[in-house]
Amino acid sequence: MPKLTGNERLIEIIKNKIKQKGDISFRDFMDMALYYPELGYYTSDKSKIGEKGDFFTASELDEAFGALLAKQFAEIFEKLNTDNFKIVEIGAGKGYLAYDILNNLKKNYPKVYENSEYILIEKSPYHIKAQKQLLKDFQNTKWVQDIIDFEDESIEGVIFSNELFDAFPVYLIRKKNNQIWEVFLTLDEEENIIEVEKPARKEILEYLKELNINILEGMTTEVNLDAKDYIQLIGKKLKKGYVITIDYGYPSAELYKYYRMKGTLLCYHKHRYSENYWENVGYQDITSHVNFSALKHYGEKVGLKTIAFTDQAHFLTSLGLMDIFAELQEKGDWQSYERLNRLKTLVLPKGMGEKFKVLIQTKNIDNPKIKGIEILPPQTDRYKL
Numbered sequence: 027m028p029k030l031t032g033n034e035r036l037i038e039i040i041k042n043k044i045k046q047k048g049d050i051s052f053r054d055f056m057d058m059a060l061y062y063p064e065l066g067y068y069t070s071d072k073s074k075i076g077e078k079g080d081f082f083t084a085s086e087l088d089e090a091f092g093a094l095l096a097k098q099f100a101e102i103f104e105k106l107n108t109d110n111f112k113i114v115e116i117g118a119g120k121g122y123l124a125y126d127i128l129n130n131l132k133k134n135y136p137k138v139y140e141n142s143e144y145i146l147i148e149k150s151p152y153h154i155k156a157q158k159q160l161l162k163d164f165q166n167t168k169w170v171q172d173i174i175d176f177e178d179e180s181i182e183g184v185i186f187s188n189e190l191f192d193a194f195p196v197y198l199i200r201k202k203n204n205q206i207w208e209v210f211l212t213l214d215e216e217e218n219i220i221e222v223e224k225p226a227r228k229e230i231l232e233y234l235k236e237l238n239i240n241i242l243e244g245m246t247t248e249v250n251l252d253a254k255d256y257i258q259l260i261g262k263k264l265k266k267g268y269v270i271t272i273d274y275g276y277p278s279a280e281l282y283k284y285y286r287m288k289g290t291l292l293c294y295h296k297h298r299y300s301e302n303y304w305e306n307v308g309y310q311d312i313t314s315h316v317n318f319s320a321l322k323h324y325g326e327k328v329g330l331k332t333i334a335f336t337d338q339a340h341f342l343t344s345l346g347l348m349d350i351f352a353e354l355q356e357k358g359d360w361q362s363y364e365r366l367n368r369l370k371t372l373v374l375p376k377g378m379g380e381k382f383k384v385l386i387q388t389k390n391i392d393n394p395k396i397k398g399i400e401i402l403p404p405q406t407d408r409y410k411l
């Protein structure tokens with residue numbers, strides 16, 4: 027196995043931790059690589075999202091994404107009819123999506139803009155700084171350090187995220203000799219990193235059992251216990267409203283298919299991807315696909331009702347993306363033509379359209395139907411949670 031490369035200070039800290047303890051769980055390695063104070067990928071000052079970073083997100087692509095979400099939130103605002111309406115965005119990155127949503131609410135839905143609060147929860151100090159700078163001219167914006175800072179059942183409105191859960195540290199597991207093992211990392215005499223397997227911890231086995239997941243012999247895959255805990259926190263904090271989760275991933279039945287024997291863990295560095303998590307430590311993103319069956323299951327345990335599991339293409343089309351296409355086509359100038367091309371990425375199956383899913387859960391809502399789920403994808407196995 028290879029040597030760790032990347033941020034030397036962070037590598038020293040990780041190596042010391044391994045030496046102290048003998049080994050560390052892959053999950054703890056990933057947590058340090060992404061979130062170690064000041065040195066982790068998300069906690070450092072380095073540019074991450076966009077052309078100068080390592081990957082693109084829909085938030086950066088075009089303002090239409092935020093405009094359509096604003097339209098959806100305005101409908102939910104009317105439905106909830108409360109004086110205490112909150113839009114809570116978790117893991118808002120550089121804040122572009124918040125900017126487009128707030129801008130659209132202000133322009134097209136002033137009643138919603140005036141009577142709601144936009145709350146951002148973000149773990150990366152680098153991103154918080156960028157968000158505060160970008161959103162400084164909007165009223166009613168607020169930053170909350172952690173979702174646990176809300177009282178239980180205190181949020182009325184929408185709690186949403188775009189590409190949050192895929193950025194959580196995950197346990198790596200492997201099935202060998204008909205047993206589930208957890209991957210730990212240790213060092214050999216030359217300080218090369220080596221994977222060692224230990225019988226999987228109780229929480230992993232419980233998770234697999236509860237979700238009825240049977241992985242194949244020889245398969246290595248991920249278990250995102252942080253996502254399980256987080257959706258339960260969201261469910262507990264919500265009093266009444268919607269949880270909208272946009273991310274790449276699948277239901278269990280699809281996630282653990284035979285053609286994903288190596289799981290879904292990927293690293294992004296300067297718009298290239300690899301499976302080499304030991305490289306560019308602190309300088310590259312590490313992600314995995316979200317298990318939406320788990321979000322549904324653990325959400326239900328805290329009172330969240332799943333009302334739809336759709337994809338970005340159907341969600342945005344239901345909200346009126348085609349009208350935006352038509353407007354741009356009619357304008358016919360080169361800027362509109364460029365926007366049209368960018369927007370296609372949001373809906374084309376090979377772009378973000380099918381890869382990105384949208385999970386919609388509610389709490390204490392009687393008639394939950396909303397515009398974004400008017401047109402749904404064919405209910406194949408890829409959409410059965």
Ligand SMILES: C[S@@+](CC[C@H](N)C(=O)[O-])C[C@H]1O[C@@H](n2cnc3c(N)ncnc32)[C@H](O)[C@@H]1O
Pocket residue numbers: 068075083084085086116117118119120123147148149150153187188189190193194
């Ligand atoms: C892949 S980025 C997505 C950013 C943004 N939503 C976008 O679409 O461009 C993930 C973001 O989630 C943040 N994050 C990860 N875990 C978090 C947590 N537990 N609470 C709040 N933010 C978190 C990261 O710091 C990062 O800003």
